[in-house]
Amino acid sequence: MPEEARLPWWLKLANPVIVALQRRGVVIGTMRVLSVPGRKSGKLRAIPVSPLTVNGERYIIAGLERADWVKNARIAGWGILARGRKQERINLIELPLQERAPVLREFPRKVPRGVQYFRQLYGISGTPEEFEALASRCPVFRVEEG
Secondary structure, eight states, X not given: OOSSOOOOTTHHHHHHHHHHHHHTTOOOXXXXXXXXXXXXXXXXXXXXXXXXXXXXXXXXXXXXXTXXXXXXXXXXXXXXXXXXXXXXXXXXXXXXXXXXXXXXXXXXXXXXXXXXXXXXXXXXXXOHHHHHTTTTXXXXXXXXXX
């Protein structure tokens, strides 16, 4: 795995398009739009995510520890999750490191189209074992009704 994870070049172009389409009611695969209040401004910041359900619980996986939305979610503890025009306020509870691996292991099976992002980010092929090994690098948030 590369030491320094790098975001795919296409992400800065794709994210605003996905957010705009979702807000117009166009649903794309497993994607949702997560809006989390900014740490300083309090203004909602939107990012596409692909939640997954494991053992009846919903989770959102972050590709990078240093992502702004992760920092914002840690401070706020809540967000708005939207699919098309349907929105729900949620609480975001970050899992401790030792609880992340089983959820990460399920990602390639439950969100196969999301695997490409992690392949480019970490240089992995996308096996469950490789995802499990990302536990120290990829924050996982449990989604609870807000």
